[in-house]
Amino acid sequence: MDRLLVLVRHGQSEWNLKNLFTGWKDPDLTEKGVEEARRAGRALKARGLAFDVAFTSVLTRAQHTLSLILEELGQTDLEIVRDEALNERDYGDLTGLNKDDARARWGEEQVHVWRRSFDVPPPGGESLKDTAARVLPYFRAAIRPRIEANDRVLVAAHGNSLRALIMELEGMSGEEIVKRELATGVPIVYRLDAAGKVVEHEVLSA
Numbered sequence: 180m181d182r183l184l185v186l187v188r189h190g191q192s193e194w195n196l197k198n199l200f201t202g203w204k205d206p207d208l209t210e211k212g213v214e215e216a217r218r219a220g221r222a223l224k225a226r227g228l229a230f231d232v233a234f235t236s237v238l239t240r241a242q243h244t245l246s247l248i249l250e251e252l253g254q255t256d257l258e259i260v261r262d263e264a265l266n267e268r269d270y271g272d273l274t275g276l277n278k279d280d281a282r283a284r285w286g287e288e289q290v291h292v293w294r295r296s297f298d299v300p301p302p303g304g305e306s307l308k309d310t311a312a313r314v315l316p317y318f319r320a321a322i323r324p325r326i327e328a329n330d331r332v333l334v335a336a337h338g339n340s341l342r343a344l345i346m347e348l349e350g351m352s353g354e355e356i357v358k359r360e361l362a363t364g365v366p367i368v369y370r371l372d373a374a375g376k377v378v379e380h381e382v383l384s385a
């Protein structure tokens with residue numbers, strides 16, 4: 180029997196709307212982000228999906244997204260595990276800066292490298308490689324065992340912490356994963372075999 184793992188990036192946050200580098204800062208969802216999260220829950224329910232456990236970060240935008248999804252699923256009593264290992268990448272000195280201002284100051288190419296290279300960190304922050312170095316051990320130690328126990332798992336997290344997971348799940352290289360954009364509030368449904376190998380995955384339409 181296939182095992183179920185669903186990943187979902189948080190809905191739009193107040194700092195996403197303001198186009199600010201967010202990282203470990205802790206803004207909440209915008210009204211649009213709340214609606215995106217509810218829509219995700221409805222899409223999962225429409226496919227008859229339900230969960231045995233959920234994992235999320237220690238940041239409000241991901242936890243609020245998860246609670247809204249669970250409300251739509253009628254699973255508000257679900258076991259939830261919160262861990263900073265699933266936090267967004269730390270944007271270091273860029274945190275709080277406007278992304279367009281950063282481009283004007285350092286140039287388009289430099290900001291693109293900081294945002295979408297695999298192993299070049301922003302000043303004082305984490306690269307995607309650094310982020311994966313905390314996300315993947317946590318996934319292998321805490322999440323994969325629940326999948327192997329046939330628990331249906333939901334993970335509500337962030338663009339870069341989820342890229343780290345997707346890289347492992349889909350066997351992608353660092354160069355490949357940085358091209359993958361994750362829309363806010365759009366679930367990705369994975370089916371895995373008994374050995375934990377992905378047999379199919381579907382991005383539920385936004």
Ligand SMILES: O=C(O)[C@H](O)COP(=O)(O)O
Binds near residue numbers: 270338
């Ligand atoms: O932390 C942030 O700024 C965003 O949530 C993700 O930003 P990015 O898409 O530039 O990595």
